[in-house]
Each structure stands twice: as structure tokens, then as C-alpha cells.
Amino acid sequence: MLNISKYKLNKEEDLSRYDSMKFVNFKNRYITFNKIMTTIGIVFLIFMFLPWTQNVRGTGYVTTLNPSERPQSIQSAIPGRIEKWYVGEGDEVEKGDTIVFISEIKSEYLNPQxxxxxxxxxxxxxxxxxxxxxxxxxxxxxxxxxxxxxxxxxxxxxxxxxxxxxxxxxxxxxxxxxxxxxxxxxxxxxxxxxxxxxxxxxxxxxxxxxxxxxxxxxxxxxxxxxxxxxxxxxxxxxxxxxxxxxxxxxxxxxxxxxxxxxxxxxxxxxxxxxxxxxxxxxxxxxxxxRYIKAPQDGFINRAIQKGIGETFKEGAEIVSIMPTEIDLAVETYVRPIDLPLMHPGEEVRIIFDGWPAIFFSGWPNLSYGTYGGKIVAVERSIDPAKGKYRVLIKPDENQTNWPDVIRAGSGAKTLALLKDVPIWYEIWRQINGFPPDYYLPTKQNTNSDKNQNTKK
Incomplete structure (x- = not known):
């Protein structure tokens, strides 16, 4: 309150009889408040020097490590007409099992003899x-x-x-x-x-x-x-x-x-x-x-051509099949600015959609519900549709196995773990919009030194 009035309230009235004034004028309270703020400041200062793991975030989905294990469509090499179905959607088939029988529709092949x-x-x-x-x-x-x-x-x-x-x-x-x-x-x-x-x-x-x-x-x-x-x-x-x-x-x-x-x-x-x-x-x-067969063991996902007597052209997709035995992987996308930080063999933490997780990006050891992975390959050309680079991640054998019930196509969030820096540096970097610190993995540096010594 500004002291601009000539009327002095403390001289005209006895303020000590009011409880609020007693509470404000209590000097020991200021000492306690100062101690608390000093303690908080010291703790905050110590906290600012704690290690923080930089990371690169990405979003993607679950896929397979080998292209032959990904969902595929079985096509017909010849035009024809559907005569009989031997399987239904969701059925499990083995390699060589007949899926559907078709008949000829071209005049030069209609003769049964x-x-x-x-x-x-x-x-x-x-x-x-x-x-x-x-x-x-x-x-x-x-x-x-x-x-x-x-x-x-x-x-x-x-x-x-x-x-x-x-x-x-x-x-x-x-x-x-x-x-x-x-x-x-x-x-x-x-x-x-x-x-x-x-x-x-x-x-x-x-x-x-x-x-x-x-x-x-x-x-x-x-x-x-x-x-x-x-x-x-x-x-x-x-x-x-x-x-x-x-x-x-x-x-x-x-x-x-x-x-x-x-x-x-x-x-x-x-x-x-x-x-x-x-x-x-x-x-x-x-x-x-004429007998369209399963190219490998798998499950019938969806019948693309339906009914009996339906005709289709050469190369038309008949059914979609998902292989039984697959090696899961995660396909994620990162920004071009983060691409130099992606190296094969780097550790990545993954959060799968539908699986509860508590994740501290700077302290991965305190996280819960995340799964480990390692970078397998980094794409050398950008995806024009997404404007990002594709990174393929496989499970880390030294950590908890991925859930058995996840399926190819499920969503996933990834955090590639980078260099450890102080928290104050990370805050300063985020405020200024700088990218994470560029570095080379220890293994890569070791291999480089070996190659140079070999050349010498």
C-alpha cells in the first residue's frame, strides 16, 4: 500500500489488537520462509546439474524385419472366374494349401481336351x-x-x-x-x-x-x-x-x-x-x-475377390495373407535434423499403443511399460509423403521381450537414447531450439580407428 496519505493509521489506531496484524508482524515467520526458499533454491540448483539423457522422438508402427514376412496379397497369374473357395477369412493355411479354384475365361483355353x-x-x-x-x-x-x-x-x-x-x-x-x-x-x-x-x-x-x-x-x-x-x-x-x-x-x-x-x-x-x-x-x-495356393504358412486376413462366378483380370489380388512365423520390428520416422544422430546399433525405447506406460524421457531407467530395441537400418532417402526419414528397429535381445499379442500395423512411439547432458544444458537447448548434440557411437569410433591403423 502506498504511503502517500498524511493520515498515519498506526498512530491513530492500535493495530496490535488485530489478529492479522499480529500474524504479519511476526518476525520468526520471515526467517522460516527464507529458510524454505533457500532450501528450495539449493535443491533446484542441484537438480539442474543432474544428468539428462537426450533423445529423439519418433512415431511409427509395428512391421516385420524381413520383407517376406510382411502381409502380402496373393495374385492370380491368369484371368479367370472363381469356381470354389477352400478357405475362409481367419483360417490358418500351410504352404501349398489350395485357397481357391478358378476356371478359364479366354476362348483359346476353354477346350477341356x-x-x-x-x-x-x-x-x-x-x-x-x-x-x-x-x-x-x-x-x-x-x-x-x-x-x-x-x-x-x-x-x-x-x-x-x-x-x-x-x-x-x-x-x-x-x-x-x-x-x-x-x-x-x-x-x-x-x-x-x-x-x-x-x-x-x-x-x-x-x-x-x-x-x-x-x-x-x-x-x-x-x-x-x-x-x-x-x-x-x-x-x-x-x-x-x-x-x-x-x-x-x-x-x-x-x-x-x-x-x-x-x-x-x-x-x-x-x-x-x-x-x-x-x-x-x-x-x-x-x-x-487354376489352383491358387498359399506361398507360405500364414493366416487368411481378407478375401479381396468375393463370391462364386466373379471374374477378374490377370494380376488381380485374390486374398491377403499374413505369415505365421515373423520377426517383429518397428518402423519409425524421424526429422531430417535428427538423422545424423541415428546410427545402427543405437538403443531405442518403444511404447506400443494399447500398453500402459510411464515414461521419463530424460531418465529411461525410471520408466515403466517401455520396451527396448536397437536400430537396424536408416533409410538414405527421405519419404516425400511424410517429409521424414524411415528408421527400422528390431527387438533388443538383452532386454524384456516384446508383447506376444502385438500385431503388425500397431502404432508405436519411439525414443532414441542419445548423449547424457546436464538438465540446465537441456533446458537451454530446448529454449533456443537447438538440435541434440551430435556425436558418434563408441563402437563406430573404435571401428574407424581400427580401419585407419589397418590402412597405415
């Missing part, structure tokens, strides 16, 4: 291939026989040619002998003719010599004809050799052409057989695809 018809075509093509193979082998043997026959014919004709050449040589000698003989007969005739003119020889001797001369001339002509005939035989033998070669070349070429055609037909038949066998294999596999 498609596999039998394809097998019959394969059998026919195999028989055709065998026929072509046999024909090719027969033509090969025929070609070998023609070549052998050609060699024999040529050898025979060459012998004839050799004989004809020898005959020409023999006839040439005979012709020379005939020429010599006619020369002798001509000289004898001339000499007898001269002697007959001198009267030393008779007319009969002259006529005999003339007859002999004519016989020699006739023999010369005959020998010339024989020589020409022998030479013609040589020419005929040469022509026959050429004819034999040409004829057999044509026959062999035709047989080779037929053999190549047979081989071509054989290869075409083989290609058709391979094609039909591939089609048969595809048809068989496609028949198996």
Missing part, C-alpha cells in the same frame, strides 16, 4: 520327324551307292578308252605296214612291168604283180578304215566318260537336294515338336495356376 489334343499333335509331329529322318538316311545311302556306281562306270569306260587307244596304236602300226607293203608291191610291179616290156618276164607275171599291188592298195584302205574306227572308239569312250560324269552328277545332285529337303523337313518337324512341347508345358503350368 486341350492337353490331349496337344499331345496328339506332338505324337504326329514326332512320327513325321522320324519319317524325314529315315528318308534322309535312305538318301544318304543312295548318294553313297551312286558315287560308288559312278566310280565303277568311270573305271569301266576308262578301260574302254585305254583299249581304244591301244587299238588306234595297233591300227596305226598296221597302216604303216600296209603302206610299206604297197610301196614294195608298187616297186615290184614297176620292175616286172619293165622286164615284161623287155621280154624278160611273161604277161602272167605282170598280171600277178598287178593283182598283188591292188590287194595291197585294198589292204591299205582297210587299215585306214580300221584306224578311223579305232579313233572313233576313243572319241566315243571320252564322250561316254563325260556323259557318265554328267549323268551321275545330276543324280547325286538330285539325291542331295532331296536329302536336304528331308533334313529341312526334319528340322521343321523338330521345331514344331519343340514348339508344341513348350505349349504343352505352358498349358500344364497354366492348368496348375
Amino acid at each position: 486341350l492337353l490331349d489334343r496337344t499331345k496328339a499333335q506332338i505324337t504326329s509331329k514326332i512320327f513325321s520327324q522320324s519319317s524325314y529322318t529315315e528318308k534322309a538316311e535312305q538318301l544318304t545311302r543312295q548318294i553313297v551307292a551312286l558315287k560308288q556306281e559312278r566310280e565303277l562306270k568311270l573305271e569301266q569306260t576308262k578301260n574302254k578308252l585305254q583299249q581304244a587307244k591301244l587299238q588306234v596304236k595297233s591300227d596305226s602300226i598296221d597302216l604303216e605296214a600296209a603302206k610299206t607293203q604297197i610301196s614294195i608291191a608298187q616297186r615290184q610291179y614297176d620292175r616286172i612291168n619293165q622286164l615284161e616290156a623287155e621280154g624278160l618276164k611273161s604277161r602272167t607275171d605282170l598280171e600277178n604283180k598287178k593283182l598283188k599291188l591292188q590287194e595291197s592298195q585294198a589292204k591299205l584302205i582297210s587299215q585306214q578304215n580300221k584306224l578311223l574306227s579305232s579313233r572313233n572308239k576313243v572319241l566315243n569312250a571320252q564322250i561316254e566318260i563325260s556323259t557318265i560324269q554328267t549323268n551321275y552328277e545330276n543324280k547325286i545332285s538330285k539325291a542331295e537336294s532331296d536329302r536336304q529337303s528331308a533334313l529341312s523337313g526334319q528340322y521343321d518337324a523338330q521345331a514344331e515338336v519343340n514348339k508344341l512341347e513348350n505349349e504343352l508345358s505352358n498349358y500344364t503350368l497354366r492348368t496348375d495356376l
Whole structure:
């Protein structure tokens, strides 16, 4: 109350008779109050120097450590129509169990005897291939026989040619002998003719010599004809050799052409057989695809395609399945400013949705209802939808096991435990909006030192 009035109340009135004034003017009370405030100040000052564990908060959900253990949708590799369900939602299935049976809706696969018809075509093509193979082998043997026959014919004709050449040589000698003989007969005739003119020889001797001369001339002509005939035989033998070669070349070429055609037909038949066998294999596999089976042990979460007779396209989702045996993990998201503080192997405290917990972020040892985890991986690219980085956390084997009844998809809050600092420093940091202190884990520093020593 301001002392601006000239009227002094304490001088005009006796204030000591009032209880309130007695209580205010009691000096011992001030001493007690000062002690209490001093004690509180000392305690607060000591409290400000207590250790405080910095942490990075994140929110996420329960997932699985391995991608193969996460909920998945079973798709149909072929379009079809639902004919029969073998399971219901919530049923447990084992790997290979049939979930649903579907039928074909494409016209090229509707024939119920498609596999039998394809097998019959394969059998026919195999028989055709065998026929072509046999024909090719027969033509090969025929070609070998023609070549052998050609060699024999040529050898025979060459012998004839050799004989004809020898005959020409023999006839040439005979012709020379005939020429010599006619020369002798001509000289004898001339000499007898001269002697007959001198009267030393008779007319009969002259006529005999003339007859002999004519016989020699006739023999010369005959020998010339024989020589020409022998030479013609040589020419005929040469022509026959050429004819034999040409004829057999044509026959062999035709047989080779037929053999190549047979081989071509054989290869075409083989290609058709391979094609039909591939089609048969595809048809068989496609028949198996009509039975949609469980890829692994699990539970049927939800039937995406419903009813009987419902059609769907290729690649459509049929049911959703959750694997039975899974390794749980937590997928959380942190701000980009906290990303440098996330290291694989770092400890994390987790609070699961639906599980009561009392948590002191700065003193994790005093917390209740939290579970331990370790960072497995830190994503290297930001999630554009959330604007944060994804961190995967697995259970810590050295701490309390996670609850057995939690399921993939449950919510979770995470606190990554960082460096220990005084409380006053943490308050100062929070007031100024600074990030937690950057540091490297001891293990990582140790590994770095080892690597450097190894390089040296």
C-alpha cells in the first residue's frame, strides 16, 4: 500500500489488537520462509546439474524385419472366374494349401481336351520327324551307292578308252605296214612291168604283180578304215566318260537336294515338336495356376475377390495373407535434423499403443511399460509423403521381450537414447531450439580407428 496519505493509521489506531496484524508482524515467520526458499533454491540448483539423457522422438508402427514376412496379397497369374473357395477369412493355411479354384475365361483355353489334343499333335509331329529322318538316311545311302556306281562306270569306260587307244596304236602300226607293203608291191610291179616290156618276164607275171599291188592298195584302205574306227572308239569312250560324269552328277545332285529337303523337313518337324512341347508345358503350368495356393504358412486376413462366378483380370489380388512365423520390428520416422544422430546399433525405447506406460524421457531407467530395441537400418532417402526419414528397429535381445499379442500395423512411439547432458544444458537447448548434440557411437569410433591403423 502506498504511503502517500498524511493520515498515519498506526498512530491513530492500535493495530496490535488485530489478529492479522499480529500474524504479519511476526518476525520468526520471515526467517522460516527464507529458510524454505533457500532450501528450495539449493535443491533446484542441484537438480539442474543432474544428468539428462537426450533423445529423439519418433512415431511409427509395428512391421516385420524381413520383407517376406510382411502381409502380402496373393495374385492370380491368369484371368479367370472363381469356381470354389477352400478357405475362409481367419483360417490358418500351410504352404501349398489350395485357397481357391478358378476356371478359364479366354476362348483359346476353354477346350477341356486341350492337353490331349496337344499331345496328339506332338505324337504326329514326332512320327513325321522320324519319317524325314529315315528318308534322309535312305538318301544318304543312295548318294553313297551312286558315287560308288559312278566310280565303277568311270573305271569301266576308262578301260574302254585305254583299249581304244591301244587299238588306234595297233591300227596305226598296221597302216604303216600296209603302206610299206604297197610301196614294195608298187616297186615290184614297176620292175616286172619293165622286164615284161623287155621280154624278160611273161604277161602272167605282170598280171600277178598287178593283182598283188591292188590287194595291197585294198589292204591299205582297210587299215585306214580300221584306224578311223579305232579313233572313233576313243572319241566315243571320252564322250561316254563325260556323259557318265554328267549323268551321275545330276543324280547325286538330285539325291542331295532331296536329302536336304528331308533334313529341312526334319528340322521343321523338330521345331514344331519343340514348339508344341513348350505349349504343352505352358498349358500344364497354366492348368496348375487354376489352383491358387498359399506361398507360405500364414493366416487368411481378407478375401479381396468375393463370391462364386466373379471374374477378374490377370494380376488381380485374390486374398491377403499374413505369415505365421515373423520377426517383429518397428518402423519409425524421424526429422531430417535428427538423422545424423541415428546410427545402427543405437538403443531405442518403444511404447506400443494399447500398453500402459510411464515414461521419463530424460531418465529411461525410471520408466515403466517401455520396451527396448536397437536400430537396424536408416533409410538414405527421405519419404516425400511424410517429409521424414524411415528408421527400422528390431527387438533388443538383452532386454524384456516384446508383447506376444502385438500385431503388425500397431502404432508405436519411439525414443532414441542419445548423449547424457546436464538438465540446465537441456533446458537451454530446448529454449533456443537447438538440435541434440551430435556425436558418434563408441563402437563406430573404435571401428574407424581400427580401419585407419589397418590402412597405415
